[in-house]
Amino acid sequence: MIRSRLQLxxxxxxxxxxxxxxxxxxxxxxxxxxxxxxxDEMVEKGLEYLKRMxxxxxxxxxxxxxxxxxxxxxxGMALLMEGSxxxxxxxxxxxVKAVDWFLTRSQNNxxxxxxxxxxxxxxxxxxHGFGLLFLSCAYGEEEDEKRRKKLEAVIKKAVEFSGxxxxxxxxxxxxxxxxxxxxxxxxxxxxxxxxxxxxxxxxIVVPKSIIDNSTEYLRKCTTPRGGLIYNLGQxxxxxxxxxCQAITAAAVASAFSSGQYDDKYGKxxxxxCKTAIYGSGGRGGQGxxxxxxxxxxxxxxxxxxxxxxxxxxFPDEKKDDRMLWSKYREVAFAxxxxxxxxxxxxxxxxxxxxxxxTFALAVLQLEKGVLPFYHR
Numbered sequence: 001m002i003r004s005r006l007q008l009x010x011x012x013x014x015x016x017x018x019x020x021x022x023x024x025x026x027x028x029x030x031x032x033x034x035x036x037x038x039x040d041e042m043v044e045k046g047l048e049y050l051k052r053m054x055x056x057x058x059x060x061x062x063x064x065x066x067x068x069x070x071x072x073x074x075x076g077m078a079l080l081m082e083g084s085x086x087x088x089x090x091x092x093x094x095x096v097k098a099v100d101w102f103l104t105r106s107q108n109n110x111x112x113x114x115x116x117x118x119x120x121x122x123x124x125x126x127x128h129g130f131g132l133l134f135l136s137c138a139y140g141e142e143e144d145e146k147r148r149k150k151l152e153a154v155i156k157k158a159v160e161f162s163g164x165x166x167x168x169x170x171x172x173x174x175x176x177x178x179x180x181x182x183x184x185x186x187x188x189x190x191x192x193x194x195x196x197x198x199x200x201x202x203x204i205v206v207p208k209s210i211i212d213n214s215t216e217y218l219r220k221c222t223t224p225r226g227g228l229i230y231n232l233g234q235x236x237x238x239x240x241x242x243x244c245q246a247i248t249a250a251a252v253a254s255a256f257s258s259g260q261y262d263d264k265y266g267k268x269x270x271x272x273c274k275t276a277i278y279g280s281g282g283r284g285g286q287g288x289x290x291x292x293x294x295x296x297x298x299x300x301x302x303x304x305x306x307x308x309x310x311x312x313x314f315p316d317e318k319k320d321d322r323m324l325w326s327k328y329r330e331v332a333f334a335x336x337x338x339x340x341x342x343x344x345x346x347x348x349x350x351x352x353x354x355x356x357x358t359f360a361l362a363v364l365q366l367e368k369g370v371l372p373f374y375h376r
Contacts, residue, residue, distance in 0.1 A: 037333040039364045042340055046361045047082055049344030050075050051094055053354065058097030062119075063352030069105070069113035069120060069127025072098055074358035076134040081365040081374075085141040099138055099151065102131055106154045110161030115175075123174045125165065129191030132158045136198035137371055155204050162192050163210045169232060170217030185231040186221055186247035189214055190254045190297070197258050198373050211258075218251050219265045226272035245276040246294035253300040257373060261304075267313055270305075270323070273298065278323050292348075292359045295332070299363040302328045304376050336360050 054060055060071040076098045084091040086099060106112055112131035113124045120127055132155065139151045165176035171184030172192045193214050200206040220238065221228040227243025228251050229236075248269050255266040277298055302325050310323045339346050340360075341353070348356035366374055 037330060037337060039333060039367075042337060043082070043361060043364050045340065045344035046346075046357055046364070047078065047091065047344075049357060050078060050361070051091065054094055054097065058094075058099075058101035060098075060354055060358075062348070062354045065117075066119040066351055067123075067127065067355075068117065069124070070130050071354050071358065072101060073112075073127065073130030073132075073134040074362070075354070077130075077137065077371075078358050078361035078365070080134070080137050080141070081362065081368060081370050083368065083370045086138055086147065087141070087143055095138065099135065099147075102135055103150055103154055106157065109164075110157030110159075112154075112158050112161075125172050125174055125176070125188045126191055128158065128161065128165075129172075129188065129195040132162070132192075132195030133198045133373075136195065136202045136204065137373055139204075140202040140372070152204070155199055155202070159196060159199050159204060159206055162196055163207060166192075166210060166213065169220075170213030170215075171232065172214075183231075184217070186218065186228050186244065187250060187293070189217060190247070190250040193254045194257055194373075197254075201373060218254070221247075222265055222268060226268035226270075227276065228269070243272065243276070245273070246291065246297070248272050249277060249294050249298035249301060253297040253304075256301055256304040261309065262313065270301070270310075270313065273301070274323055278302075278328065292356050296359040296362060299328075299332060300366065300374065302332075303363075303366045303374070306376055309376075333364065336364060 050060070054075070058072070059068045060075040061068040062071050076095060079091040079095050079098075082091060083089055084095055086092060086095050089095075102112060105114060107115075111124065111128055112135070113120055113127040115121050115124050135151060135155055135158070139148065139155060142148045142151055161176075162172075165178075166172055167177040167182050167184040169182075169184055171186070171189040173180040173183040173185060173188055177184070193211070196206050196211060200211075217232065218228060221232045223229060223238040223240045223243055225240045225243060227245060227248045229238045229242045230244045230247060232238065252266065252269045252273060255261075255263060255269070260266050277294065302323065305323055306325045311317075311319075314322075336346070341347065344357075345353040346356035346360045347353055369375060
């Protein structure tokens with residue numbers, strides 16, 4: 001069921017790469033440093049791949065010109081997580097080009113992207129969210145006053161666009177509420193939430209009502225079992241059995257990125273992910289399929305949990321039943337190590353290797369702690 005629903009999201013275009021992660025084994029946690037997979041070489045090769053694949057005008061795409069706004073936002077985030085900024089660092093020039101590309105591409109109404117691009121016209125909200133996340137994180141490190149003012153103006157308009165694009169229910173769809181007839185769903189809602197929170201963290205005013213309404217939307221999408229359904233249609237009630245595990249993982253990451261660690265619903269989402277993703281190695285739940293989208297968000301959530309936060313949230317659970325970053329990290333990163341290609345990329349699906357590579361680089365660099373947005 002999750003596979004068919006994700007096909008309605010970015011599949012078969014954006015989320016096609018299947019990355020099944022084996023079930024974590026307790027033995028991996030005996031010595032967190034012994035046998036710990038070193039990510040430096042993987043990351044360096046992956047970043048160099050991104051550098052080579054950047055187009056002269058500063059953007060990236062998924063092959064054949066697909067999803068340039070999404071790919072540029074994600075690739076830019078990977079370079080920022082390395083430690084480079086618009087002012088200095090190994091990939092500073094690449095970041096400047098990417099930001100300039102966004103500055104010239106921003107629409108008058110605040111949309112980050114080009115709705116006339118045939119690969120984006122029916123899904124431009126994804127690019128808007130990832131673009132807002134990237135620009136907001138870049139803005140936080142910008143020191144050049146002239147460029148900072150330009151970035152601030154674009155980000156403010158982008159935030160305004162997100163607010164106007166939000167549906168009455170509090171979510172977002174593939175396009176704005178006006179263009180989509182009020183349709184909304186979970187994956188685009190999380191993308192917008194993270195972008196808006198990054199903007200707020202950078203000092204841009206984000207109306208509290210936008211965040212509150214979207215948070216309530218995700219809560220209403222939660223079933224009694226703790227998972228989120230794909231879409232909350234008019235009058236629809238979230239029923240058990242209709243959960244979408246990838247979107248639930250995304251909701252956990254979204255809650256953590258806003259500092260919500262002990263929220264009732266957040267805890268429900270974590271417990272659902274424990275059963276559907278962590279405890280079953282990505283092979284349980286409705287339709288299984290542990291794709292890169294799910295891994296991208298679930299790894300963010302696991303990183304924030306670390307090796308001690310789950311115990312604090314659920315103190316009554318047995319020690320052997322706890323979700324631990326050290327266990328998850330070793331098996332997940334081993335998968336990324338085995339899947340990296342000789343050119344530094346990771347295999348992707350219909351959208352090409354760019355999506356898989358940017359997602360992989362994002363999760364492999366979480367421990368660097370460069371961007372405050374991903375801090376524990």
